[in-house]
Amino acid sequence: MASARPPLNWLRAFEAAARLGSFAGAGAELNVTPSAISQHIRALELRLGKELFDRHANGVRLTDRGRRYAEELGRAFGLIDEATARIAGRGTREMLVVHVPTSFASQWIAPRLDLFRASHPTIDLRLTALDHGEGKVDAAIEFGWGNWPKREATLLLRDETFPVCTPKYAESLNSPEDLRARDLLHVPGYDEDWDTWLAHVGVTGIDTSAGSFFDQSIMGIRAAIEGKGVLLGRTALIERELASGLLVAPFEQRLRGAGSYWFLATPQKARTPKVTAFRDWLLNMTAPVAAVGA
Amino acid sequence: MASARPPLNWLRAFEAAARLGSFAGAGAELNVTPSAISQHIRALELRLGKELFDRHANGVRLTDRGRRYAEELGRAFGLIDEATARIAGRGTREMLVVHVPTSFASQWIAPRLDLFRASHPTIDLRLTALDHGEGKVDAAIEFGWGNWPKREATLLLRDETFPVCTPKYAESLNSPEDLRARDLLHVPGYDEDWDTWLAHVGVTGIDTSAGSFFDQSIMGIRAAIEGKGVLLGRTALIERELASGLLVAPFEQRLRGAGSYWFLATPQKARTPKVTAFRDWLLNMTAPVAAVGA
DNA sequence: ATTGTACCATTAGATTTTCTTGCGCTTCCC
DNA sequence: GGGAAGCGCAAGAAAATCTAATGGTACAAT
Structure with a gap:
């Protein structure tokens, strides 16, 4: 009863x-x-x-x-x-549910999952791009400025923005001015976009309203890999592609953005061992940063 | 784990x-x-x-x-x-915890508990005078005006206030003026006190700052039963004493107060069967009244 | 074919529950 | 005597839970 x-x-x-x-x-x-x-x-x-x-x-x-x-x-x-x-089906293992942007999950976390699993065999990860409402996930990774209310924010990665494309595509790109005749790949939603980068390198007269637009970085990354144009990429999301040579940076100028990737959790959740373990692991995988209480 | x-x-x-x-x-x-x-x-x-x-x-x-x-x-x-x-130790029985003033619990509910138990053998009552904090009790009975925030208030009893004492003590009380030479028993905290009653019956010149004061009605009732003075009593709390003749009302003038006894519960708690059952039982035991949503 | 009913999904905000904080107290050990 | 450890209490903050409103679909009745 x-x-x-x-x-x-x-x-x-x-x-x-x-x-x-x-x-x-x-x-x-x-x-x-x-x-x-x-x-x-x-x-x-x-x-x-x-x-x-x-x-x-x-x-x-x-x-x-x-x-x-x-x-x-x-x-x-x-x-x-x-x-x-x-x-x-996981015995004494437990599930850690994390709300993560699709691209960050695919491009940054997934390639390292083996490392996390090796060092934390009792924690299973569930990465979800969906918003399940308050209290339904254990933690989140967000791109922004670290000023979320009621969340402890830990700085993970500062990003840099710069053009990337295939080596073959890069052959015809000797200077930023050469972008005028090429297809631009856009991922709107960030402060740093093609306008910002071009202004940064002092180039004008390029039509940044043209090109292909993607709601998620991973789509743009795939288009770039397929040689469909030049993507304004961000460090965190393409480091494997850069390392493997699938993508190259035709120009050396990089734009340091104001936003970063942050690890977020409520104070209560932040104290749970599995959240702590994941956050610490992320910090080990990234450059040393200071936790900022928000 | x-x-x-x-x-x-x-x-x-x-x-x-x-x-x-x-x-x-x-x-x-x-x-x-x-x-x-x-x-x-x-x-x-x-x-x-x-x-x-x-x-x-x-x-x-x-x-x-x-x-x-x-x-x-x-x-x-x-x-x-x-x-x-x-x-x-109660099998399928369940406990209903109610926050009630001591006097009301002792003088009004306790004498009727057998009736409640007979009609609801699966509900045990725990009456507590202490405040255990939010959400720790299932319901409350309070004296007041019915305007509590966030609580559903159901009117239980309107009270009347009037002097009571033992029959023997009453022998020397032929009119309210006779109170001048007797001991007044006070239970402060209500709008209706000796001053109010005396004004109501048009009597002046009685020192209402003298006498014995009790923080709880039940103490004053006991003092009155022990012949220690005249208590300004309230209907709900002395009806058994009046019925048995232990106490009598030496004067017929009664004061209708603004306050009443109310049954209170949060909307969520109010929906639970045991709270509903108790409230309905209380209503059956009292005069018909209309529920007032607060 | 249309309408009504029943059920679940989702989101935003309200409500309730749970928790923290600050302080106080006692016991026990050093 | 002082420090450490543990629990109690009350007030308010934080978190969890819930409701309300809306939308959708399936099925039964007409």
């Missing part, structure tokens, strides 16, 4: 406190303060009309009743964990 | 939907909208990386995986319910 069941979060707090022998220990396991645990257990006792712990100034002790209840709850939670592990 | 466990409320929503075969059915059982169930299950599937339901425009169908998972979760929740029933 669901309606006689106490709130499950209270039971979770109680079971953890009983198993670990302290509110402080339970708080550490559940990533909350001991005060939160105390309030849950107090509420549970109010609801049940029974004392589960004897209170002492230097710690709590389970009552006999509390110990029996905790044992049974422990078995129930064990069943839940086993069922979840069986259904998810 | 607690950290790989999905949020328990998501599991609860999923298990109910699976067992009842619809999101609408699960919503009805858990007193939430089907939309809430839908969002929880979607989030769970995101977290697990597995589909638990096949979606159809006219309803959902469990996948095989979903059915297996729901069966195991059902067993776990069954363990939780059994353990809770064993510890609480």
Whole structure:
């Protein structure tokens, strides 16, 4: 009878406190303060009309009743964990759900996933480009300026913007002026676009309203790889293509943008081990940066 | 491993939907909208990386995986319910926690508890005078004007205020002027006090700053029963004493106050069966009144 | 073919639940 | 005597949950 069941979060707090022998220990396991645990257990006792712990100034002790209840709850939670592990098919592994731009996921994270898996075999990643609403994902990676409200923002990558194309396409590009006669590939949505770059290198008279436009960088990258034009690329998303020679930078001028890629998580989520582990791994994979609390 | 466990409320929503075969059915059982169930299950599937339901425009169908998972979760929740029933010692009975003024609990509810228990044998009551903070109690009974924010208020009792004392004490009280030479018993905190009543009956010159003062009506009632003075009593709290003759009203003038006793619950709590049952019972026990949404 | 009903999906914002913070207290150890 | 550890409490902040509104589809009834 669901309606006689106490709130499950209270039971979770109680079971953890009983198993670990302290509110402080339970708080550490559940990533909350001991005060939160105390309030849950107090509420549970109010609801049940029974004392589960004897209170002492230097710690709590389970009552006999509390110990029996905790044992049974422990078995129930064990069943839940086993069922979840069986259904998810990952044993003691856990899922980390991250909201990431498609291009960053494909171009930057996917090529390194083997490294993450090797160093964190118990964490499965789910990268989603969709917005699932508040609290449904564990963390996010966003491009911007780091000033998101209510999120801890950790700087991952500063980007540089510069033209790229195939080596063959580059043969006819000796100076930026040569872009006039070529197809420009655009990915709108950033402050740095063809106008910005051309102004940066002091070239005028090129029609930047022409060319092909893509909603996502990865589409433009693919078009460039297929030799369909010159893409205004960004470092983070094409470093493998540059390294392999699939794409080259026909000019050496690069534009340092104001935006960067940031790792975002709410303070509560940021404290969970899997989020911490992923963030630290990302930081290891990128240049040293300082975390900026937003 | 607690950290790989999905949020328990998501599991609860999923298990109910699976067992009842619809999101609408699960919503009805858990007193939430089907939309809430839908969002929880979607989030769970995101977290697990597995589909638990096949979606159809006219309803959902469990996948095989979903059915297996729901069966195991059902067993776990069954363990939780059994353990809770064993510890609480009330089988399928459930606890209703109500925040009530001490005097109202003792003087009005307690004398009728047998009637409530007889008509609702599956609901145990816990009456508490303490404030346990938001969301820790299921409902409240308060004295006031019915304008609490965010609470559904149902009028229970309008009160009348008038002097009461023992029959023996009343022998020397032929008119309100006779109160001048007697001990007044006060329960401060109401708009209607001795000053108000005396003004109401047109009597002046009685020192209402003298006498004994009690923080709770039940103390004053006991003092009156012990013949220690004349209490300015209120209908709801002394009807049994009046009926038994322990206390009498030496004068017939009664003061209709502005305040009343109200039954309060948040809209969410108000929808739960046990809260509904208790409120309806209270209404049956009191004069017919109209519910006022606050 | 049309209409009504039932159900679920999605998004934005409201509400509720949960949690943190700050402070206070006690016990125990050094 | 002082420091460390632990829990309690209340107020307010943060997070989680939920509702409302709208839209869509399938199916049954007409």
